[in-house]
Amino acid sequence: MKFSIERAMLLKAVAQAQSVVERRNTIPILANVLIEAEGENVQFRATDLDIEVVDKTLAQVERAGATTVSAVTLHEIVRKLPDGALVTLTDDSAAGRLTVEAGRSNFNLATLPKEDFPVMANSEYSANFAADAPVLRRLFDKSKFAISTEETRYYLNGVYMHIADGAGSQNLRCVATDGHRLARIDADLPDGASDMPGVIVPRKTVGELRKLLDDDDAKIAVSVSETKVRFATENITLTSKVIDGTFPDYTRVIPQGNTRKLEVDASDFAKAVDRVATVSSERSRAVKLSLEEDKLTLSVNAPDSGAAEEELAVAYSDENLEIGFNAKYLLEIASQVDRENAVFLFNSAGDPTLMQEGNDTSAVYVVMPMRV
Structure with a gap:
């Protein structure tokens, strides 16, 4: 097998392959990428026995053939080659070696037989x-x-x-x-x-x-x-x-009867949560939300390191409510909002809270409260 390929195309294909292979495995062939050159195309195939990825790309194929080589090593080599380089890969199956050449660089890599490479069985898709x-x-x-x-x-x-x-x-x-x-x-x-x-x-x-x-x-x-x-x-x-x-x-799990509605600017809310959570070093740090008419107070009280509080102007007209959440969960949910406003629907301090993007119900999030 012998073919030449532009470095950027090779890097893209090999990067996809090396991210699928498991770094630590007991079956050496699973650390390799199967390279198959035929016609005007080269295929790069990698698997961990649960996932298989096949990347097909154009190349100048001089001699058809196939071999397997370490995906991580090949990726590291190609990544370090200069931009725009033309890379030539030549397989010597008798010697069990693959030569990688680009400009003045020359690498000689050990290969394993292509026959040992496991190909995922085709399935009948319904x-x-x-x-x-x-x-x-x-x-x-x-x-x-x-x-x-x-x-x-x-x-x-x-x-x-x-x-x-x-x-x-x-x-x-x-x-x-x-x-x-x-x-x-x-x-x-x-x-x-x-x-x-x-x-x-x-x-x-x-x-x-x-x-x-x-x-x-x-x-x-x-x-x-x-x-x-x-x-x-x-x-x-x-x-x-x-x-x-x-x-x-x-x-x-998705609550149906939550009627207390809070409308808040999603970006402002996420930044405020992030700021007040800074004082707590615990992973499960709780942020308390105190709701009054058109006002939300976010607060964190960490006895070891301090306390923080921030107020936000919001749209809220229901009875007062205090409820606590894991700061990380609030941040992750708030960061999903593409629209300007996030709408939270509460029931009580002990019940799951519903969140959606404005009036759009095609994306719905539920978060469990914490005791604060």
Whole structure:
């Protein structure tokens, strides 16, 4: 195998591959990227046995062939090459070596046989549809902060993507929760998605998927089965196993009877929370919200380090209320708001609080209060 490729294109492909491979693994081949050159294209394939990414790019192929080489080492080499360099990769399968040349630089890397590389089995997908990149980006970006990191409740370690019944129509919905906060984001149902089974997309897959969604004009081909999910652009295909578990009935957590309405500038609110939380060094630092007519007072009292208080002008006309929240959770939820105003709906100091963006109910957040 021998081919030449522009450094920027090679770096993009190898960067995608090396982020999928597990740094610490007991199977040496899983640290490698499979490079396949044929025709006018080169494919870079990487897997950790749960996720597989394939990046197809144009190259000047002199001799077709395939080999595997350490993804992390190749990425480090290409990253340090000068911009605009033309990189030539030559495989000597007899010697088990791959030569990487660019200008006056020359590297000689150990390879492993391509036959040892595990390729993820193709699945029969029960639903295939296309979605605009910005739509998927919004669904996953706004929900992923609430993914649980608790391994014992593994079924919460991802985003639950499914079909939900909205007001007179069906929606494509993403939900994530860790038991302390919940995010539920809706989008119009794409054509062909109505037969999609509900799947839990793992946290790592959500992170890798984000790299495919930067191009606002891109159409993403989505394929879903009971056990796998696949996202594909013109050049990159990301295939992942889904979490084998049942996502809990999240609808029971979303409060329906919260009537005390607070409307506040989302940016001002987030900055104020951040400022008053500075005095507390605890991870689970609590911020107290004291609500009076058209006035919100944020306060933190940390006996060891001090206290802080800040007032905000808000729209609130209900009876007075004092309620406490984890500062980190408040900040993460407030930072999701794209519109100017955040609307909080309270019931009492001990009940879950609902938050949405203005009058838009397609993005709904729930956060549990804390004792303060």
